Amino acid sequence: MKIRDAVDSDWPAIWGFLQPIVAAGDTYCWPPDTSEDAARKWWMGKPGGRVLVAVDNGAVVGTAELHPNQPAAGSHVANAGSWCHRPQLAGVSDVPLAQRVLEVAAEDGYAAMQFNAVVETNEHAIRLWESLGFTILATVPEAFRHPDRGLVGLHIMHRFLG
């Protein structure tokens, strides 16, 4: 697997696996019916943002995005998101992409990374990031309306970089 910065022509492939994840509505606070245009702007167009893709055998199978979690006096802490092509996930680990996001954030001068809204039922993501040194700082109670499980908490996760 190769991980590189995304280019505009990667978008259709990204949207191909991102759309079903958004539509499922169980891991992110995006409207399940988010349009392709809105998703593209959200994912590729954040101020100060940087987008990566994971490419396996020529196919884009994952993407990650990082940007300052706060502007100005808070801009040394990164926020990030990452998604992988679920059906392909069986054969492709999402660990290298997550590791690369942390490396890139450190290279770009961020001092830490913070996630604001990790759905507490998203055990795969929580395990992944904990294995890479993140801790759960707090859980905002009942902050996410899960399509199957009702109100569940959102974890705030954090680790220093460098």
Added chain:
Amino acid sequence: MKIRDAVDSDWPAIWGFLQPIVAAGDTYCWPPDTSEDAARKWWMGKPGGRVLVAVDNGAVVGTAELHPNQPAAGSHVANAGSWCHRPQLAGVSDVPLAQRVLEVAAEDGYAAMQFNAVVETNEHAIRLWESLGFTILATVPEAFRHPDRGLVGLHIMHRFLG
């Protein structure tokens, strides 16, 4: 003191006391040199946002803004900010505005309110919101570059409504 929804013509008065607070750079993650245009868009133009003003003897002496902290499945939790005219604060309590923000949020159907970035040296704000039932869920370490005190933490504060 009267508290009401803001109208466009309130903006110059709001900017009159907001600009020095932003320029001080010790309580919010806004760039200290934020332009009036950018500030207005930020304060008055958030998706799903609602802006209040506190009016005392005909003068706008405070403003507060609330909006969904997350979209979609997280939109039942409000985020809010409030600012008061500092020189006037000696004579004017900021408690009624803060109380009204909580009432408005409950009336508008929010289930809780969450602050993502309360600078831990902003003791006035922390005391104010704790007195109104908020708790500190967590402190993100070294997440704010304070102009005088170096790296300080950002509190995440929360309370349920209604």
